[in-house]
Amino acid sequence: MKTFWEKLGRAAIRIIEDSSDTIVFAGRVFVRIFQRKTYSSAMREVLVNQIYFTSVQILPVFIIVSVFFGSLLIGIVFTMLRDLGLTEFIGHVLMGLIVTELSPFLTVLLITLRSASAINTEMAVMKVNRELKTLETFRIDIVDYLLAPRVLNGIISIVLLSSLFSIVLLISGILFAKLIFGMNITVYTNIVLNSTHFSDIVLMLFKCAIYGFFITLIPIRFGLRASHELTSIPIAVSRGMVNVFAAIVIIEVLSLLIKLY
Amino acid sequence: MREFSPQAAPVSVDVPLISNQDVYMNIAMIKEYHENMPRQEAERLAVHSLGRIGFEHIAYKRNPSLTFEERFGVMLLRAAMVKDAMILIHKPFELIPHLQDIQMITSMLETIDDLYVSCHIYDYKWMQEKYGEL
Numbered sequence: 001m002k003t004f005w006e007k008l009g010r011a012a013i014r015i016i017e018d019s020s021d022t023i024v025f026a027g028r029v030f031v032r033i034f035q036r037k038t039y040s041s042a043m044r045e046v047l048v049n050q051i052y053f054t055s056v057q058i059l060p061v062f063i064i065v066s067v068f069f070g071s072l073l074i075g076i077v078f079t080m081l082r083d084l085g086l087t088e089f090i091g092h093v094l095m096g097l098i099v100t101e102l103s104p105f106l107t108v109l110l111i112t113l114r115s116a117s118a119i120n121t122e123m124a125v126m127k128v129n130r131e132l133k134t135l136e137t138f139r140i141d142i143v144d145y146l147l148a149p150r151v152l153n154g155i156i157s158i159v160l161l162s163s164l165f166s167i168v169l170l171i172s173g174i175l176f177a178k179l180i181f182g183m184n185i186t187v188y189t190n191i192v193l194n195s196t197h198f199s200d201i202v203l204m205l206f207k208c209a210i211y212g213f214f215i216t217l218i219p220i221r222f223g224l225r226a227s228h229e230l231t232s233i234p235i236a237v238s239r240g241m242v243n244v245f246a247a248i249v250i251i252e253v254l255s256l257l258i259k260l261y
Numbered sequence: 262m263r264e265f266s267p268q269a270a271p272v273s274v275d276v277p278l279i280s281n282q283d284v285y286m287n288i289a290m291i292k293e294y295h296e297n298m299p300r301q302e303a304e305r306l307a308v309h310s311l312g313r314i315g316f317e318h319i320a321y322k323r324n325p326s327l328t329f330e331e332r333f334g335v336m337l338l339r340a341a342m343v344k345d346a347m348i349l350i351h352k353p354f355e356l357i358p359h360l361q362d363i364q365m366i367t368s369m370l371e372t373i374d375d376l377y378v379s380c381h382i383y384d385y386k387w388m389q390e391k392y393g394e395l
Contacts, residue, residue, distance in 0.1 A: 040293060040294050040297050041294070041298055041299055041300055041303065042289075042290045043294075044300070045290075045293060122281060125280075125281075126279070126280075126281070129277055129280060130275065131277055131278075131279050133275070133276065134276045134277055134278070134279065137271060137276050138270070138276075138339075139295070140290065140291075140294050140295075144294075145290070
């Protein structure tokens with residue numbers, strides 16, 4: 001019995017230590033993002049490259065997925081609203097659920113699968129290959145050169161891609177509103193605009209920024225935890241990705257609580 | 262007269278190139294980071310420096326696709342980009358294992374001698390014969 005409590009206590013201490021380490025690390029990176037000296041020419045080049053890899057390269061696939069998945073989602077939701085006789089809530093459902101909740105969530109899932117895993121592996125490989133040591137040797141701060149551009153890219157990319165996803169959803173909404181409700185574009189636009197609250201949009205963008213911050217920071221943190229053994233790469237990546245998904249769920253729950261109160 | 266405070270700039274197996282960056286970026290990042298040199302200017306300087314040692318064609322390649330000589334050249338140029346560089350070459354024959362003598366390295370160093378303040382080569386005593394009269 002004692003062993004059980006000991007194990008439980010150790011696990012709890014480890015989780016608390018891990019979480020506090022991550023928060024301290026997040027604080028360090030967050031502060032650097034607001035320091036002018038971080039934005040050297042080298043950092044800006046890495047930032048532009050990162051935005052290209054995360055936001056631009058993914059665009060064709062992202063738009064196809066948005067159109068396909070968005071249309072499916074809108075079609076299902078509109079059909080349900082019609083069947084339940086809740087047509088008057090179409091605007092609230094569209095803005096309150098689909099645009100402000102589902103589009104950031106789906107965007108963050110897509111970007112996590114594609115970019116967060118890549119960042120996690122990249123950091124672990126750099127650690128194993130002693131490339132981080134190279135940067136230190138040449139007096140290049142890894143927070144400025146590697147971490148800040150990636151985290152900033154996460155924030156920018158999630159905000160932009162989530163907005164794009166929302167726009168695609170709203171456009172496909174025009175088509176489905178016509179098909180399902182026989183609603184013309186003017187009526188649809190009025191309903192959407194009347195259901196739009198500025199605070200919801202701000203909260204959505206803020207949530208996207210928080211998502212972007214953590215889905216890049218956590219993979220970086222776990223990537224940097226790799227040892228100098230090749231075998232530590234898959235361990236670092238799997239732990240990092242599990243923690244990223246845990247962070248996504250926590251952020252989603254917290255944002256719902258903020259909305260409720 | 263300007264006073265130099267040389268900065269150590271190692272060329273060693275223990276200080277590898279960044280493999281997810283192009284060759285030119287490995288060289289240019291030193292100037293971009295420490296001197297805030299604009300990207301285009303740093304890129305031009307890196308490509309021009311590679312051209313001086315006959316490696317201009319590798320500017321947009323990455324570390325895994327380089328030969329031993331090319332990799333050494335890039336590491337040397339990266340070290341030379343450090344302001345007032347004191348280049349420290351550690352066991353050069355480990356970087357280019359098939360090299361018979363130091364000739365190729367000394368000629369590379371002579372070609373870019375305006376880019377660094379001093380250069381020191383460290384190696385085991387038993388490798389002395391490979392260095393000849395140096």
